[in-house]
Amino acid sequence: MAPIRTRDAKHASKESRPESAIKKRKGFSVGPANLPDGTYRRKTQKLKSDLIQKAKVKKAYAKIKAEELATQPKSVYATADEDRTNEDADPASTELHPDRIAMLNEPAPAPEPTPKNERRPRQEGQGQRRERKPRESAFKKEMEIADQRRQFAEAREKEREAKQKEREAMIRAKRPDQFGKRRLGRESKALLDRVQRIVGQS
Template sequence: MAPKRTHDGDFFAKDGAEPAKKRKGFSVGPANLPDGTYRRKTQKIKSDLIQKAKVKKAYAKIKAKESATKAPKSAYERAAEEEGTTQGTEPEPASLGLHPDRVTMLNEPEPEPVPTPAPRPRRPREDGKRQSRPPKPSAFTKEMEIAEKRKQAAEARQREREAKQKDREATLRAKRPDQFGKRRLGRESNVLLSRVQRMVGQ
């Protein structure tokens, strides 16, 4: 039989106390790992964490016991113990005299200041104009050189194409027969000679 509902609408026992919640243990890694390397690794991590927590708890208990038995000392008391003085004695008053290092520093003669050379005034140029600085090197000098080389190479290729075209046209004209159907050997020899000269010149 189910417990009776209270006025608040909760299913609690008649005494009004909440049922005790079960404390769930912590988990490391996924719960559904198969038995193997990863599962053993997560179990090792969990056991290490439990061990560290136990050590921390034990240390906290010991520290609490010691602090309860001994009252904490202030920083002044610890400093006094280190110097070997007791709490009852007052510290020595500071002397009004100068520190010995300060006295020796004051007694030493002052070093002579090294004179700094005065800056030389600029001489005006003979023609009266201001001296111009050398121009700053351009950031794109290398790129400009490369572009210039490419441009020159393109122009050379264009000239070569034009020369070959002219040579072709001259060869066609020279091979064209005359009005009687005979070859014009003079024209052909001139074209062949110019082609040989160009090949030798390269």
């Protein structure tokens, strides 16, 4: 009969395995692995580096905290509790300390009056709220340009109407009267209005 093997290759311990056979842990990944070089890839790389940095800081903090807790002495309350349990202390007496009794027997000092904040008398115009300056509109320039255009258009419209009235007046003035003669008075009035308008513009 063949001897029973104590160790089989399948059941070999980790120590006996060569280091190349031990599977290395893969690092964590953020985002898809097949991103082209660009904005999204750089963003995922930044997120990953931030996460690694935060993990390192947390690890260092935990290490420092553990060292501090190990070197820190026990709290005063914990030591007092231990002392109380270890020693058979007398029950607490109900008598007051002599200093406390002396302090209670002294007459209480009169409280000092708190100084009132004296207000300065209001001068005229100070009591009222300060009027806010009107805030300049963001479209002030555009509104001014629009006003100028509107005024220009109105002026053109008035001029057009005045010319139209002059034409109509001139046509009426040139009509002959019932005897077939020209009406020079009407013509002269229409011409005078026209001259006044031209002189007024210039």
